[in-house]
Amino acid sequence: MSESQQQLPGARTLQERAIKWVVDRHVAESWTEHNQNELDAWLKESPAHFVAYWRAKDSWNRTELLGALRSLRPVRPQRQRPQWTRRAAVAAAALLLGVAAMVYLSKPTETRYATAIGSRQTLTLRDGSQIEMNTATALRIETSGNQRSVTLERGEAYFRIKHNSKRPFVVTVANHRIVDLGTEFSVRTDGSRTHVSLVEGLARIDNLGADGKARSTLLKPGDVAVATARSVSVSKETQPQLANQLAWRRGILVFDNTALADVAAEFNRYNDKKIVIADQAVAHLRIMGSFQANDLQAVTNIAREVFKLRVMQKRDEILISH
């Protein structure tokens, strides 16, 4: 820094200080009144502090724009995801102890849980098993001495089950039964179809036919079973694909060359305000990338800025047309 400056600290020093303020403020788990007072005090010391802070803040905000751009590019293969899932799961288990609902399996009762549109909830069972409920999901947990049983009425949930061969864990969806053999898996149902994605371990899916006989299919990690009333078909997904499907656990939706109509449908699961594709001509446009499940702004930006579509904001819906 040159000596000929007046009493002002060097611009470089102020830039670094300002960036610290901006970053700390945006990544802090909680930004307290005390933090804000400190920032205010620092700002008031000099107009140069304001300038530096605004400049840093503007740059930070512009990196958020990048999110929109990034969502047009293919999602990078996420090689660390499986490990992350496990590590985060351990951390999440610790973290959620105070927050999650505790369910006492010893009581022979049935409890119903439901999440609203756009919200998620994690249930921690007494044995340490966890159920993460996604948006608009309802399930019942039935507990008895030697059986752990969950009925998924609608929506989607991720199960991380502490295996106990003496007390099997069974998830029932319509006429299907998923029996845990020591696993992590996700179940999603939209009424007529049920998707089961097996992440770790082993599970069995029993399809109860009209004749009352059960046909069983064994699922291994990476298997995704699609079950309708009459059939169960299994396909293999790669780790990144599986990780993308489960990104909702972080509140994120990942699209990989997904038609705009399907993107809209997916967002509509999470938001009260619905995206309506008012024009079939644009329903087939493809989108790639990851979004916050509640970030409707990002979708409308892409529709408007990238696809040059007309976006009309109404009270309860967003109309997208050519």
Add this chain to the structure above:
Amino acid sequence: MVDTPEISQGRCDLHCESAVTDMHDLETWFISEVLPLETALTQFLRNNWRKVDDIPDMRQDVYVRILEAATERRPQPTKPFLFTIARNILIDRYRRERIIPIEGVEDLEAIFVASPEPGPDRRAIARDELRHLQVALDRLPPRCREALMLKQVEGFSRKEIALRMGITEGTVNRHLYDAMNLLIDIQNEGSTVPEKTP
């Protein structure tokens, strides 16, 4: 991310009676009117001052002066006002350091003709800006970039970023500081960092 008003109480060094609204307006004005001129301003200063290391401080001087002026009355239009301040600062510095510039300070008129105000096509500008950002981002050290992307694109919390990258939360912050410092440097002093063609 929604910012709450930065200034919660009155009284600040910039003489303003109603600090809350004034500083908020000033911020909006500064970010939308002044900061977009930064590249042109930096270039102008550099064209007229040899020591590259002095440029950030000189630019800061320009900003502080225009901000002080703006608390009285917003300069309209901004650009000629900003460059006149820059010119005065340069002349002061020549005088103080007893330098007689051979060609004098660059003709301001030429600048205004050469780099028109952001025109009506804001979309094109936004796209351009995104492209520049992308290029700048590609030049960050991998770990800094990763931390920034995880935060801004994927929306991870600091805790999650730390877990994912196998580092402490403090290191996440440091990566983000470095990333932002470098980004600002790359974007604003393009020529001090080797340029990579997009």
